Amino acid sequence: MRRSVSFYLVVIALLVGMLAACGPRPTPVETPPPATEETAPPQATEETETPEVEKSPVEQWAEAVRAEYEGTELRIAVASHPSIEAFKRMTPRFEELTGIKVIWDEMEEGVLADKLLLDATAGTTSYDVVMTCPEFTPALVDLGMLEPLDGWIQDPDKTPTWFDYEDILAAYRDMLSYHGQHYGIPFAGETVFLFYRQDLFDKYGVEVPQTMDQLLETAAFFHGKEEGLSGISMRTRLGWEFTYMWSVFIFPFGGRIVDPETGEPQLNAPETVASLEYMIDLLQYAPVGVESFSFPEAWDAFMQGKTAMMIEASAAAPEVENPEKSVVAGQVGYAPMPAGPAGAYSGVWGWGLAMTAGSEQKEAAWALITYLT
Structure with missing residues (x-):
């Protein structure tokens, strides 16, 4: 009897162990990762210096x-x-x-x-x-x-x-x-040359004049060729404007204002007179009122398409080619001054600042x- 009781106790113990083994496994508890400390951005120990730009x-x-x-x-x-x-x-x-x-x-x-x-x-x-x-x-x-x-x-x-x-x-x-x-520091070095309407010369098949005779013929050809068109523009106002322009005609004709050797006036010399007579002939083909033209009026006549040619200082070129001011911009040709009986001459001119x-x-x-x- 005592063995039977012992037997049953062993069986009961085994059953309890088996039931425990077949029961649900315990749910694992997730352990949160250890908290990390926020790392502050590194502090600059020294202020960054802006490199100094060297002055010109x-x-x-x-x-x-x-x-x-x-x-x-x-x-x-x-x-x-x-x-x-x-x-x-x-x-x-x-x-x-x-x-x-x-x-x-x-x-x-x-x-x-x-x-x-x-x-x-x-x-x-x-x-x-x-x-x-x-x-x-x-x-x-x-x-x-x-x-x-x-x-x-x-x-x-x-x-x-x-x-x-x-x-x-x-x-x-x-x-x-x-x-x-x-006495002056130059800022503008100029010469004088012939400005001409390339578009008109191409349109009518006209050659650029090489001599004073050809210049006169070309001015006559274009004068009145189209409505409102004159042959040539230049400054001729009495005073220094006229003498400036005359200087580019007098030498091609062999004239002189004074004799360079003696200093004697040469205004009545045949060559000097011939240069003035030529200018009078040429100005027949200029716009009405040319006798009062200084450079602004001479430039304006050409830039507004009123003349086929202009004799002027090279300083006019930037204005002539400025489409905001000139209706002929991009249609202009440039040539040396035509030669006269004594050869080809031009002027050298310049402006400067003086104290x-x-x-x-x-x-x-x-x-x-x-x-x-």
Whole structure:
């Protein structure tokens, strides 16, 4: 009996163990990953320095100018010219760099000539800088109006290293000299040539004139060929405008104003008279009122399609080719001046900026001249 009880106890123990083995397994509990600390971005130990941009030579020069002349006011007298338009666009930057104020007084060439001569004769002027040319310079120097510039050019304390005077062609440098001294810094070197309407020449099969006789024939051919069309345009207003234009005719005919050896007037010489007679003949084919033309009127007649040809300074080319101002832009040809009985000649001309001897702010005026030119 005692063995039977023991047997049953063993069986019961086995059954309990089996039931425990067949029961559901315990669900594993997910253990959250250990919390990680947020890492702050590394802090710069030293502030990053912005590299300093090296100033240009002009900016370095301008700083020194500003330190001495900031607040200075300069007055400059000029004639209307394409280069002056460029200078006026450069002026705000000059004023920003140097602190110098520039006041432009712009007028027509003939008016400028008269104004400068009147000021020089009176021995006083309100201008610090003036626009000059080979025709103006000798008289203005004789009247004591202009400052010699050689000393300024050669002084390294006054002239910046980036200003290279020798880079200017000698013919133009010397054009503004008198008695061995230079009085102006050239900014426009010009010559004279024949402007012609390439479209009209092609349309009518006309050759570009090579001689003065051919020029006269060509002007006659185009004059009245189309409604409102004249043969040629040029400046002929009485005064220096006329003498400027006459100078490109007198030499091809062999004339002279004075004898270069004796200094005697040659106005009545046959060759000189012939050049004037030729101009009279040629001007028959110019627009009505040509006798009052200075360069703006001469340019305008050609640029508005009113003439087939124009004899003018090379400085006219940018205006002629500007479609905002010229109806013939892109339709123009250019040729040397036709030859006369004595050969082919043209003019060499130029404009420059000069400093007045009476200016009370010459250093600032020289800074402006070097910057613009």
